[in-house]
Amino acid sequence: MIGVGILKGMGVTARNFVGSYFEKDRLTTVQYPEERSPLPENYRNFPILIYDTDDPNAGLRCVACKICEKECPPQCIYIIKSEDKKPDYMGKPQFYPAVFDIDISVCMSCQICVEVCPFEAIKMDKDFELSKRERFDALLTRKGELSKSNEYYHRIHPIEAAEVDAKLAEAAAAAAAKKKAAAEAAAKAVGSTSAPGAAPAAQPQPTEST
Amino acid sequence: MTANIQTLKAAERPPTAMSSKLEGESLEVSMGPQHPSTHGVFRMNVSLDGEIVTKLKPVFGYLHRNHEKIGENATYLSSMPYTDRLDYFCSMTNNWAYALSVEKLAGIEVPERAEYLRVILAELTRLQNHASLLGFLLSDMGAWGTPLMYAFREREKILDLFESLSGSRMMCDYMRFGGCRVDAGPEWLERARRIAEVFPKFLDEFEKLIVENEIVIARTQEVGKLSAELAISAGITGPMLRACGVNYDIRKVDGYGFYPRLKFRVPLGEHGDTYDRLMMRALEMRESVGILKQAFEQIQPGPIVNPKVKIRAFKPPVGEAYGRIEGPKGELGFYLISDGGPNPYRYRVRPPSFINLTVLEDLCLGHTVADVMVILGSIDIVMGEVDR
Numbered sequence: 001m002i003g004v005g006i007l008k009g010m011g012v013t014a015r016n017f018v019g020s021y022f023e024k025d026r027l028t029t030v031q032y033p034e035e036r037s038p039l040p041e042n043y044r045n046f047p048i049l050i051y052d053t054d055d056p057n058a059g060l061r062c063v064a065c066k067i068c069e070k071e072c073p074p075q076c077i078y079i080i081k082s083e084d085k086k087p088d089y090m091g092k093p094q095f096y097p098a099v100f101d102i103d104i105s106v107c108m109s110c111q112i113c114v115e116v117c118p119f120e121a122i123k124m125d126k127d128f129e130l131s132k133r134e135r136f137d138a139l140l141t142r143k144g145e146l147s148k149s150n151e152y153y154h155r156i157h158p159i160e161a162a163e164v165d166a167k168l169a170e171a172a173a174a175a176a177a178k179k180k181a182a183a184e185a186a187a188k189a190v191g192s193t194s195a196p197g198a199a200p201a202a203q204p205q206p207t208e209s210t
Numbered sequence: 211m212t213a214n215i216q217t218l219k220a221a222e223r224p225p226t227a228m229s230s231k232l233e234g235e236s237l238e239v240s241m242g243p244q245h246p247s248t249h250g251v252f253r254m255n256v257s258l259d260g261e262i263v264t265k266l267k268p269v270f271g272y273l274h275r276n277h278e279k280i281g282e283n284a285t286y287l288s289s290m291p292y293t294d295r296l297d298y299f300c301s302m303t304n305n306w307a308y309a310l311s312v313e314k315l316a317g318i319e320v321p322e323r324a325e326y327l328r329v330i331l332a333e334l335t336r337l338q339n340h341a342s343l344l345g346f347l348l349s350d351m352g353a354w355g356t357p358l359m360y361a362f363r364e365r366e367k368i369l370d371l372f373e374s375l376s377g378s379r380m381m382c383d384y385m386r387f388g389g390c391r392v393d394a395g396p397e398w399l400e401r402a403r404r405i406a407e408v409f410p411k412f413l414d415e416f417e418k419l420i421v422e423n424e425i426v427i428a429r430t431q432e433v434g435k436l437s438a439e440l441a442i443s444a445g446i447t448g449p450m451l452r453a454c455g456v457n458y459d460i461r462k463v464d465g466y467g468f469y470p471r472l473k474f475r476v477p478l479g480e481h482g483d484t485y486d487r488l489m490m491r492a493l494e495m496r497e498s499v500g501i502l503k504q505a506f507e508q509i510q511p512g513p514i515v516n517p518k519v520k521i522r523a524f525k526p527p528v529g530e531a532y533g534r535i536e537g538p539k540g541e542l543g544f545y546l547i548s549d550g551g552p553n554p555y556r557y558r559v560r561p562p563s564f565i566n567l568t569v570l571e572d573l574c575l576g577h578t579v580a581d582v583m584v585i586l587g588s589i590d591i592v593m594g595e596v597d598r
Contacts, residue, residue: 041374
């Protein structure tokens with residue numbers, strides 16, 4: 001009979017309409033500014049630079065190696081390397097970015113900069129409410145705005161940040177152990193041969209031990 | 211001389227046409243690019259005789275973004291996020307097709323867990339693509355809003371899954387050469403399994419809306435018939451080809467990924483009309499749910515990425531490769547030629563929507579303008595992929 005199919009369809013819409021007053025899983029709308037659905041741990045939006053300690057200039061992990069600038073698909077990162085060096089978190093003197101700009105009107109949030117960074121310096125932010133009053137300068141984020149503390153990173157990506165910290169601590173420990181071993185080896189070499197001219201840098205240590 | 215031509219014309223014209231039918235000018239209508247039913251910025255120059263289509267010329271390129279040339283100037287990895295922007299409904303399958311061709315090019319093996327994750331994500335993509343297509347198609351037929359919102363409610367659940375796994379709802383950028391980017395935790399797999407489990411409930415409900423509905427039947431049956439011969443010679447793939455009764459599914463033909471390990475049937479149509487194309491999607495979704503069920507059972511913990519693949523300075527050996535998958539819209543392939551450098555020498559996309567669109571005129575001739583929208587909707591195009 002003609003019309004039966006339409007009535008069946010109407011039954012479906014009626015069930016959905018009535019059901020939306022009673023069934024929780026039919027109520028899917030989140031009233032955004034008042035209500036917010038939680039962001040997942042992996043959510044990503046735009047890149048930020050991470051710094052350790054309290055000083056965003058001294059503690060910045062970035063060493064201006066420019067790998068992210070090269071790998072960035074839409075080429076939205078712009079870096080100028082510094083002339084001088086400053087000590088990084090392990091105390092090794094490193095270059096730092098004199099200029100680090102990301103044009104977030106070009107950035108496509110692909111996370112490739114995060115993946116290629118060997119220093120765990122660039123990570124993804126979760127802030128998505130980024131409306132600005134100006135069109136050009138406001139969307140070009142500079143080094144100052146990009147720098148975020150490690151605590152902030154822990155707040156937005158707790159699991160990932162803990163993993164990164166463990167990795168960095170391990171690397172630092174390995175580097176320290178290597179340094180110590182090298183120093184001991186040098187000390188041993190100096191002590192056994194007792195050559196007066198050899199290894200001037202390691203000279204003070206044998207005198208201390210003897 | 212002129213008199214001669216006039217007599218010739220009069221002689222050619224059949225006498226009945228003169229007497230019985232009013233002859234008017236054919237009307238040229240430009241539909242699109244700003245038209246709510248053209249699924250983006252697609253334009254058709256349509257010649258009309260009354261309301262009947264006599265000629266249809268597709269015009270595209272409004273969304274051209276130089277995708278292939280960008281791919282030739284970017285590193286292999288840098289092209290991965292750009293593939294999300296091809297068919298922005300199915301970024302996961304786009305990623306897979308591109309990763310597959312690079313893996314073929316460089317001879318990279320993929321760990322078992324990553325293959326299962328890829329199958330799961332590809333089938334979830336198929337579910338959400340087909341669901342939203344059915345919603346759009348009913349919207350084109352005049353069922354404004356309601357079925358589309360039901361479809362989008364289900365799509366939203368799957369997009370939330372993608373977001374919690376990859377960090378982005380639509381621009382997932384999830385797969386990498388030799389595996390996947392992040393591992394799916396047990397909670398994620400459990401959530402995905404639950405969503406796949408209750409999906410048939412939505413399908414039952416949705417089929418009640420469309421299968422027997424007289425308006426849907428009147429609008430779709432015998433409309434836009436595509437013969438199997440034309441479909442094969444025009445290179446049509448995907449659900450559109452199978453709706454004509456041709457048994458060709460790359461998941462079965464190529465057996466890429468872990469599809470040979472999974473049991474599923476390939477639904478086939480009979481008439482090749484719009485109704486068959488519509489039902490093809492509904493049937494494929496049921497098969498996808500079955501594939502998902504098996505994949506959730508078989509997936510085992512393990513590594514998700516091949517550790518031998520370098521992420522920085524990735525350079526595959528000299529050669530060429532064509533990797534293809536059965537995307538939700540049809541055969542999606544990437545053809546790459548490497549000269550050993552960090553970026554491909556040639557990067558070519560074989561987009562299913564674009565090639566399926568080539569038969570649009572053949573499908574629309576003799577139908578009314580209102581049918582053109584329905585036929586276009588049933589082809590399932592995304593302009594990001596057509597124009598690239």
